[in-house]
Amino acid sequence: MVDNNQRVEFYRQMVRIRAYEEAIRRDYHADKTPAWDIGAGLIPGEMHLAAGQEPVAVGLCANLRDDDALTAPHRPHHLALAKGVDMKAMTAEIFGRTTGLGKGKGGHMHLFDPDKHFSCSGIIAEGMPVAVGQALAFSRRGTDSVAVAVAGEGAANQGAFHEALNLAAMWKLPVIFIIEDNDWAISVPRDTSTSVANNADRAAAYGVPGERIEGNDVEAIYQAVKRAVDRARSGGGPTLLEIHTVRMWGHFEGDAQAYRGDELAEAEAADPIPAYEAKLIADDLLSESEIAQILADATEEVEAAIAFAKASPEPDPSDAYQHVFA
């Protein structure tokens, strides 16, 4: 069972992440008009947002400590925030400022926070072997930290996924592989790209436990990850979890999503946050005023982070030549 305080905390975290994604979305588009130009504006470049996938990040990270590692994919904000990455430093990075996590060099797909052992990569599935190596370091050093690799269901058809699973299984490393199944890899639906209906079945090929979690339910996700983390921390080796979630928005901002047809409306209607809110109201854990307060707090924190980013200095051009070598 998940206790009631934790349930409210789950809700709070999900609202916080959604407020963040909505604000980034607003500012990303704000200065790209009238002729929409991907390279223009205060936030240029590609932008992959995770609205709908909050339950995965929150249910997962509630099981993690700062010293546990997490590698995220190209869609990283929800995972970074849930892992405890500083919102201001991350936002400044997205705005390309010197106060950003990478001093403006990385951008939204390249957020690195060594204190929180958080990183991400824009190359599909390539965070998975890195998590194996982090787990290898933890086990060599005799700590009980675990490493988590998160990737989309599209990544499960990449060689790195299979190689990482085999390595982690053979060496019995404390790794949790999480596949966020949002049904789509850009415009390619999972059933035309993946030979099995359930990626957790692939765990059997490597002799590790596998489980698929339906329903995009933060509590079920929390429980499943808890079992996997407990197993990893106690020397039981890796686990593969596939979590069925939903991509409410485009693959990247600007994606017209013509390929989705009627499914898009279904996805938008499957918003996990109002659903969880209704549950907590029914269980008498949240009042209307508490809901309003949670949203107000989230909005305030997010707007403060954005204001911090906007007020931060842009890099000096000469900074481009620093940090090539250590």
Next chain:
Amino acid sequence: MTVIDASPGTRRLTTAKAISEGIAQEMRTNSEVFVMGEDVGPYGGIFGSTTGLFDEFGATRILDTPISETGFIGAGIGAAVEGMRPVVELMFVDFFGVCMDQIYNHMAKIHYESGGNVKVPMVLMMATGGGYSDGAQHSQCLWATFAHMPGLKVVAPSNPHDAKGLMISAIRDDNPVIFMFHKGVMGLPWMAKNPRSIGPVPEEEYTVPIGKAAIAHEGTDVTVVSVSLSVQHCLDVAEKLAGDISVEVVDLRTIAPLDRDTVLASVAKTGRLVIVDEDYKSFGMSGEIAATIAEVDPMLLRAPIKRVAYPDIPIPYARVLEYEALPTRDKIEAAIRDLVS
């Protein structure tokens, strides 16, 4: 030396549309041609290179693949050695890392290793280049990385006309051809673009020869050699300086095999050389061209060569950092003025 045909018709297309038209025309006449890659089906390619093909040819000839680049590029090689002519898309050149064995050790080498008995008539097309803050893993050019490997032909058009003609040549070629389209030349509706990314394209099929550079702008004071998007910048600068400095712009169009003769002939005429390259400066195209002059006849030069190339740093995200590093018009103009003064 070839000069671009001055009467290529009046219909104007984006480079993306010109590429997909070239593929479609070859598919209509040759049932061995097919396309595969990520999001090349109903989406039409992330950068529009396969626009409309799915509607015309359907899912049996336009194959959306899983994110399995080693798998589907290797499958392209396999189909090619059996005599088909696959056009395979790697969405961004930057993703080469996950599939380079198929490219470097198989696609490039099978013909040689087989003593010429096995051919790999395949096109591997991919997006290159930056300038829109897509960061270190989505903005590279990397043509030299591919050109470095013997057995690979590498083309990188700068305009719609050449893009269509080179695509048709690439499909008909019996060798593996790496076809690199810079996102900035595609004429995408969602990216700032130079008007040169939309231009006249003949409706009929035609070829642009692989391995032949073009004199994109004639001049007598200085030769500027470049490829892909940077050619558009060089042409802008050449037009701006006209009347003051006479700039000859050589559009390589093909990186491997390199058309050294056209470069040498131009330098013989002007005596001055600026090389403009959005790929990394060291160990790359600009060095290769400089070495060609040095090897053949350094006395052609009246002044040392200048290079406007990407410095040896990973590509930074923030706009001010990225533009510090990119070969911009200002830098090209400054290099030319410096050389001629």
